[in-house]
Amino acid sequence: MRLRAGDVLHFAWGALHGYPSRALLMLLAMSIGVASVVMLTALGEGARLYVQGEFASLGSNLLIVIPGRSETAGFNPSTLMGETPRDLTLEDAAALRRSHLVRRVSPLNIGSAEISRQGRVRDTVIMGGTAELLQIRHWRIAQGRFLPAGRWNRARPVAVIGRHVKEELFGAEPAVGQWLRIGDRRFRVIGVLESEGRSIGVDVQDVAIIPAASAQQLFNTRSLFRILVESRSRAAIAPTRKFIVDTLQTRHQGVKDVTVITQDAVLATFDRILGALTYAVGGIAAISLMVAGILIMNVMLVAVSQRTAEIGLLKALGADRREILGLFVGEALLLSSLGAMAGLLLGEAGALILRQSFPELPAHAPLWAVLASLTVALVTGVLFSLLPARRAANLDPVAALSGR
Amino acid sequence: MKPVIELRQVHRDFQVGDQVVHALDDVNLKIATGDYLSIMGPSGSGKSTLLNLIGLLDRASSGQYILDGRDVTSLSDGEQAVIRNRSIGFVFQAFHLVPRLTAAENVELPLMLAGMPLHERRSRVAKSLEALHLADRAQHKPDQLSGGQRQRVAIARATIMEPAVLLADEPTGNLDHRSGMDVVEILETLNARGITLIVVTHDAELGRRARRRLHMLDGRIHVEQGATV
Ligand SMILES: Nc1ncnc2c1ncn2[C@@H]1O[C@H](COP(=O)(O)OP(=O)(O)O)[C@@H](O)[C@H]1O
Numbered sequence: 001m002r003l004r005a006g007d008v009l010h011f012a013w014g015a016l017h018g019y020p021s022r023a024l025l026m027l028l029a030m031s032i033g034v035a036s037v038v039m040l041t042a043l044g045e046g047a048r049l050y051v052q053g054e055f056a057s058l059g060s061n062l063l064i065v066i067p068g069r070s071e072t073a074g075f076n077p078s079t080l081m082g083e084t085p086r087d088l089t090l091e092d093a094a095a096l097r098r099s100h101l102v103r104r105v106s107p108l109n110i111g112s113a114e115i116s117r118q119g120r121v122r123d124t125v126i127m128g129g130t131a132e133l134l135q136i137r138h139w140r141i142a143q144g145r146f147l148p149a150g151r152w153n154r155a156r157p158v159a160v161i162g163r164h165v166k167e168e169l170f171g172a173e174p175a176v177g178q179w180l181r182i183g184d185r186r187f188r189v190i191g192v193l194e195s196e197g198r199s200i201g202v203d204v205q206d207v208a209i210i211p212a213a214s215a216q217q218l219f220n221t222r223s224l225f226r227i228l229v230e231s232r233s234r235a236a237i238a239p240t241r242k243f244i245v246d247t248l249q250t251r252h253q254g255v256k257d258v259t260v261i262t263q264d265a266v267l268a269t270f271d272r273i274l275g276a277l278t279y280a281v282g283g284i285a286a287i288s289l290m291v292a293g294i295l296i297m298n299v300m301l302v303a304v305s306q307r308t309a310e311i312g313l314l315k316a317l318g319a320d321r322r323e324i325l326g327l328f329v330g331e332a333l334l335l336s337s338l339g340a341m342a343g344l345l346l347g348e349a350g351a352l353i354l355r356q357s358f359p360e361l362p363a364h365a366p367l368w369a370v371l372a373s374l375t376v377a378l379v380t381g382v383l384f385s386l387l388p389a390r391r392a393a394n395l396d397p398v399a400a401l402s403g404r
Numbered sequence: 405m406k407p408v409i410e411l412r413q414v415h416r417d418f419q420v421g422d423q424v425v426h427a428l429d430d431v432n433l434k435i436a437t438g439d440y441l442s443i444m445g446p447s448g449s450g451k452s453t454l455l456n457l458i459g460l461l462d463r464a465s466s467g468q469y470i471l472d473g474r475d476v477t478s479l480s481d482g483e484q485a486v487i488r489n490r491s492i493g494f495v496f497q498a499f500h501l502v503p504r505l506t507a508a509e510n511v512e513l514p515l516m517l518a519g520m521p522l523h524e525r526r527s528r529v530a531k532s533l534e535a536l537h538l539a540d541r542a543q544h545k546p547d548q549l550s551g552g553q554r555q556r557v558a559i560a561r562a563t564i565m566e567p568a569v570l571l572a573d574e575p576t577g578n579l580d581h582r583s584g585m586d587v588v589e590i591l592e593t594l595n596a597r598g599i600t601l602i603v604v605t606h607d608a609e610l611g612r613r614a615r616r617r618l619h620m621l622d623g624r625i626h627v628e629q630g631a632t633v
Pocket residue numbers: 399418419420425426427445446447448449450451452453454
């Protein structure tokens with residue numbers, strides 16, 4: 001081919017100028033396709049990073065003990081016999097402290113109750129825990145102190161409240177030392193949490209924390225919702241898990257009826273789910289690129305039939321089949337790269353707006369998505385222009401020149 | 405003198421439905437370098453088909469075509485394109501200027517297809533337009549030009565590669581008498597400088613101006629006058 005690449009682009013540019021509405025239509029289709037890939041994957045990636053951040057706030061080296069055996073963990077005779085899994089108890093939790101692998105343990109109960117003080121009433125998430133919960137969860141105290149250490153099975157009428165709860169019930173007044181009602185019991189406020197942020201979907205500013213034994217009385221139950229265990233180190237997580245499973249199996253008459261999840265595993269699961277989601281939305285958005293490709297093909301087919309005489313002329317002037325092919329593919333390539341760039345700008349602008357509207361969502365399009373969408377845009381542009389370009393290249397010059 | 409163009413027993417058949425049209429029927433022709441030839445005849449007699457064949461826009465169904473001593477009958481598409489680009493200039497009745505390109509850009513097309521560097525192209529285009537008194541029209545689009553000017557732009561484009569052969573199919577067909585005469589004079593001047601000129605026309609007055617005149621009928625060369633080869 002004797003044609004220069006620069007000339008192909010210049011010629012293509014001229015041709016696009018010659019038919020501006022057609023060019024704009026194709027540009028729009030291409031840019032919407034790329035923009036949607038960029039924006040949707042940014043959204044997915046943002047969600048993934050958000051969840052990662054949430055889990056990081058849970059604290060490291062954390063193992064969570066849940067009553068019941070998860071199905072994926074294997075054969076379970078208790079479900080076979082129609083038994084419900086044995087409850088976790090405060091004693092179970094206490095037993096887990098007896099290992100050098102374990103640094104801290106806290107039982108956890110969660111429920112909802114009405115908190116009231118002097119006529120102000122608020123529905124609130126109530127957490128039952130122990131003194132260790134503070135460190136396990138990496139919370140901090142703004143005023144007063146956290147739950148006292150001491151025997152877990154002793155119910156005490158003390159409560160630590162989140163900031164929103166404090167503000168709503170006490171306003172600007174000091175809360176520490178004051179009494180309030182949770183359900184039908186009286187509790188004295190001993191501390192206010194400073195921490196912001198969320199953990200497993202609950203805003204810590206909106207909770208009240210009471211001793212585990214008090215929570216069991218309040219909700220009238222002997223069982224626990226979870227046991228949180230912090231191992232000494234990252235390396236100790238696996239042996240700690242084994243210790244927990246063995247200990248509780250022994251305590252539960254040889255039945256393995258608990259599930260121990262590590263933060264890593266949960267995070268990995270979420271990571272997988274959200275990663276897959278990002279790929280999925282990226283893929284769906286990529287379909288719009290295909291649609292753009294089909295549009296390009298149709299518009300190019302129209303272009304070829306409109307420019308038949310021009311093609312015949314170029315042949316008469318010395319263009320061979322490959323050069324005609326090059327001119328038309330070049331035109332599609334130029335269009336799709338312009339469209340892809342416009343789409344990239346549009347998508348990044350959209351992601352920026354997302355980030356500004358939802359600051360907690362780090363919506364950045366991942367590099368692979370940007371590169372993939374640009375590649376797909378260019379490849380579709382070329383691929384879908386091949387058919388029209390070949391039609392142009394194969395035109396009979398005599399017929400083309402005579403408008404047949 | 406060695407002929408620049410030689411056709412031997414050339415046939416060109418078209419299949420139309422279940423009928424075969426013999427657009428060219430055993431054409432034998434030698435054209436000397438620098439000759440001035442007119443092809444006349446009634447509509448449908450095969451004039452354009454002959455011209456397109458000589459211009460390598462079309463292929464013979466059978467027979468042999470020797471251009472400049474080289475058998476070009478069965479060259480590849482790419483090889484024929486190179487010959488069209490370098491050795492043959494076309495002037496059409498309908499001008500065939502690209503409407504979105506300026507006069508200068510239209511003239512530049514063959515140079516672009518030849519892969520000539522930009523600066524060289526510009527100066528050659530300017531010279532060529534100058535020679536055809538179109539310097540002040542260089543930046544005009546075809547729709548801003550008169551018919552005569554358009555055909556002059558087309559001639560500039562056909563001759564910019566300094567081809568050996570210039571083919572014109574009814575070059576004055578879309579022009580008034582005066583612009584037609586202008587165009588004919590330009591073509592004849594080019595011929596006087598050495599280009600081989602072949603003009604298809606059904607204008608008898610125009611046809612008579614050529615040194616050599618072919619009359620076609622039903623795809624055959626019916627009468628030939630002024631043969632030089
Ligand atoms: N592409 C084609 N398909 C079918 N028939 C054709 C084609 N081109 C030319 N012909 C036929 O060949 C004959 C010669 O055509 P042409 O060379 O255009 O005549 P002229 O230029 O002398 O008017 C006519 O009968 C015409 O109908």
